[in-house]
Amino acid sequence: MTKQTDKRNRYIKDKHRRVEPFLRHVGDFGCTFGKDCINILSFVGEIFIAFVYAIFHPRKVRWRETFYYMDSCGSDALPIIVIVGFLLGLVLALQGAIQLTQFGAQDLVINLVVLALIKELGPIMIAVVATGRAGSAFAAEIGTMKVTEEVDAMITMGFSPVRFLVIPKILALLIVLPMLTILGDIAGIIGGMFITYFKLGISIPETFYKAIELITFSDYMQGFVKSLVFALLIAGVGCMRGFEASGDAQSVGRSATSAVVSGIFLIAVANAIITILFAI
Numbered sequence: 694m695t696k697q698t699d700k701r702n703r704y705i706k707d708k709h710r711r712v713e714p715f716l717r718h719v720g721d722f723g724c725t726f727g728k729d730c731i732n733i734l735s736f737v738g739e740i741f742i743a744f745v746y747a748i749f750h751p752r753k754v755r756w757r758e759t760f761y762y763m764d765s766c767g768s769d770a771l772p773i774i775v776i777v778g779f780l781l782g783l784v785l786a787l788q789g790a791i792q793l794t795q796f797g798a799q800d801l802v803i804n805l806v807v808l809a810l811i812k813e814l815g816p817i818m819i820a821v822v823a824t825g826r827a828g829s830a831f832a833a834e835i836g837t838m839k840v841t842e843e844v845d846a847m848i849t850m851g852f853s854p855v856r857f858l859v860i861p862k863i864l865a866l867l868i869v870l871p872m873l874t875i876l877g878d879i880a881g882i883i884g885g886m887f888i889t890y891f892k893l894g895i896s897i898p899e900t901f902y903k904a905i906e907l908i909t910f911s912d913y914m915q916g917f918v919k920s921l922v923f924a925l926l927i928a929g930v931g932c933m934r935g936f937e938a939s940g941d942a943q944s945v946g947r948s949a950t951s952a953v954v955s956g957i958f959l960i961a962v963a964n965a966i967i968t969i970l971f972a973i
Contacts, residue, residue, distance in 0.1 A: 729955075736855075736933045740863070743856040747864075755861045762865035766827045767873065773826075774819055774873050775880045781818060782806055782881030786888035799893050806885035807904045808912065815878040816916045817964050820923035823870055824956040828931035831862050832952035835935025836945035844936070854936070863928040870924035871917055878916070915971045919964060926959045 747754050789805040835858055838844050844854050882904055889895040934952040938944040 732933065732937070736929065736936075739855045740859060740929060743853065743860050746856060747860055753856075754864070755857060758861040759864050762827075762862050763869050765830070766823065766866055767869035770823065770826055770873060771876065773822060774877045777818060777822060778810075778815065778877030778880035779884040781814060782810060782884030783888060784884075785809060785814070785881070786885035787892070790888055790892050794893075800895070802889055802893065803885060803895075803900050803903055804907055807882060807907045810878050810881040810885075811908060811912050811916050813964070813968070815881060816874050816919040816923060817960060819870065819874045819877045820920070820927065820960050821957060823866070823873070823923070824927050824931075824953055824960065827862075827866060828927045828952045828956045829949040831928060831931030832935040832938075832948045833945055835932055836938030836948040839936060839938045840940070840942065840945060855932075859928075859932045862932060863925060866924040866928040867921060870927075871920040874916060874920040911971070915967065919967050922963050922967065923960050926963060927956050930956045930959060 786802055786806045789802045790799060793799050793801055793805075835844070838858070844858075847854055847857065886897055886900050886904075889900050890897050931952040934948040934955065937951075938948040
């Protein structure tokens with residue numbers, strides 16, 4: 694009996710040792726998630742107040758910085774956006790042609806490419822690229838200013854960091870990302886046309902006119918709304934993570950990484966929500 698009791702006690706202790714770290718990790722994740730939600734709501738409120746102020750005082754907006762971020766987030770990202778869009782449409786059309794040809798539905802390949810790019814893959818892929826470029830850059834820039842106490846100096850002088858640092862970035866990305874999405878979609882459709890012409894033998898003019906007929910106003914608006922929401926999320930999360938940096942240069946790197954991870958997660962969630970809303 695004594696041996697059985699000791700064995701049972703050791704088993705219970707070992708089980709507790711395995712369960713306690715798991716519960717601790719779950720508790721830490723819950724606390725971190727709750728703090729992030731509170732910080733996001735607080736930051737959204739500050740951005741809303743700053744936007745209202747910018748609407749009633751447009752001359753107070755730092756337009757020079759806005760144009761700078763438009764250039765860095767737009768024209769500098771254009772080559773990679775076009776290449777990613779073209780290859781995405783190319784691969785999508787190739788896989789669609791392989792599968793649909795088996796059922797004699799090769800004429801529907803361009804339907805697959807156009808609708809998938811305009812409504813889903815185009816906005817989300819361009820947003821992921823923008824998160825890696827713009828979101829991390831915003832977080833690193835503001836994080837560096839936070840570590841070097843430039844943000845504290847700005848607050849001491851009576852300036853609003855959100856109005857001076859965040860609003861130009863959000864405005865720039867709100868203007869640029871829909872344009873990049875349209876160019877990426879066009880590049881993807883061109884990539885799909887290459888496959889339909891060289892593999893299926895469908896003429897490019899026929900594919901072009903069919904693609905034009907397929908795109909409806911609702912499809913275009915779905916991609917456009919997604920690009921606007923994604924731009925707001927990318928810029929907002931990147932700036933918020935930058936303000937969370939503190940201490941040393943390593944925190945700047947952690948902020949940039951966190952901005953990319955959080956941005957991609959929120960993009961996926963927002964994409965699902967918007968798709969469901971348009972499908973209702």
